Amino acid sequence: MKSKVNRQKLQEKLDKLRSVGQGGSSKLWTPKPGIYTIRALEYPHFSKEYEDDIIPEFWFHYNITKGSTVCLEKNFGERCPVCEAVEKMREPAREDKDIWRQMVNIQASPQAFLPVLVRDETETDGTPMVKLWRISKTVHAEIIEQILAAEEEEEDNLMNRKNGVDIKVTKIGPTAQKKFGEVNITVKKKQKPIADSEAEIDVIIAKIPKVEEIYARKTEAELDELVTKWAEGATDEEKSSSKEDDDDDEKDKDVDEKLLDNLLNDDKEDDEEDEDEK
Numbered sequence: 139m140k141s142k143v144n145r146q147k148l149q150e151k152l153d154k155l156r157s158v159g160q161g162g163s164s165k166l167w168t169p170k171p172g173i174y175t176i177r178a179l180e181y182p183h184f185s186k187e188y189e190d191d192i193i194p195e196f197w198f199h200y201n202i203t204k205g206s207t208v209c210l211e212k213n214f215g216e217r218c219p220v221c222e223a224v225e226k227m228r229e230p231a232r233e234d235k236d237i238w239r240q241m242v243n244i245q246a247s248p249q250a251f252l253p254v255l256v257r258d259e260t261e262t263d264g265t266p267m268v269k270l271w272r273i274s275k276t277v278h279a280e281i282i283e284q285i286l287a288a289e290e291e292e293e294d295n296l297m298n299r300k301n302g303v304d305i306k307v308t309k310i311g312p313t314a315q316k317k318f319g320e321v322n323i324t325v326k327k328k329q330k331p332i333a334d335s336e337a338e339i340d341v342i343i344a345k346i347p348k349v350e351e352i353y354a355r356k357t358e359a360e361l362d363e364l365v366t367k368w369a370e371g372a373t374d375e376e377k378s379s380s381k382e383d384d385d386d387d388e389k390d391k392d393v394d395e396k397l398l399d400n401l402l403n404d405d406k407e408d409d410e411e412d413e414d415e416k
């Protein structure tokens with residue numbers, strides 16, 4: 139039994155060593171294959187209208203340009219040229235499957251960000267590692283389930299400062315079946331405070347990043363321009379089917395971005411499958 143534990147420790151160490159220099163200062167937590175212990179934290183930056191939420195969500199458009207585009211309407215209640223383009227397609231999309239596909243491709247979709255304290259790891263400056271984790275719908279649902287179950291039992295939920303519980307995260311590397319790997323979570327049983335003292339807990343809570351500070355938003359004018367370009371591209375695409383391949387090559391230049399987008403598009407594909415099932 140003992141050798142098994144040591145092997146795990148070594149694996150963790152190896153993952154840690156490998157992750158050095160790869161976005162160590164990033165505000166996002168992107169676990170490499172391995173086993174981690176984390177604590178989910180309450181998001182302290184909700185605006186008034188979302189104060190009843192538990193886990194923050196941020197809305198993005200994809201496929202308008204390389205990477206993701208912050209939605210101005212869903213996140214800030216402002217005019218969003220991409221949402222406008224989506225609305226314009228809604229009517230014709232009922233009769234034209236191609237238009238429907240284009241519409242689904244660019245419509246805003248939510249991404250949940252769970253604030254986490256990564257146990258046993260520290261930032262390069264020695265302070266606790268507190269980040270936002272872009273969670274999948276599966277992980278999001280599991281955490282909400284746990285919170286509801288605790289509510290039913292009238293117990294403190296897993297995020298509670300003193301009586302919460304840690305979560306074991308297992309990230310399995312890419313396999314033939316799952317080309318972006320797989321993440322499994324197990325909620326631990328033993329109650330444990332976030333940190334030993336209230337002061338330390340406050341330091342950790344104060345370190346939770348704001349989602350909107352991670353993703354730079356484009357201006358309305360910039361989005362207008364992107365939508366115009368996208369509309370031209372969408373027309374070209376009908377003429378030449380090789381365009382899609384070119385885009386993929388473009389994306390290869392930014393591996394991290396591509397990986398994140400792929401993870402997200404994975405979710406999006408699930409959505410589309412759901413749509414088809416109806």
Ligand SMILES: [Zn+2]
Pocket residue numbers: 199208209210211212218219220221222246
């Ligand atoms: Zn939008």
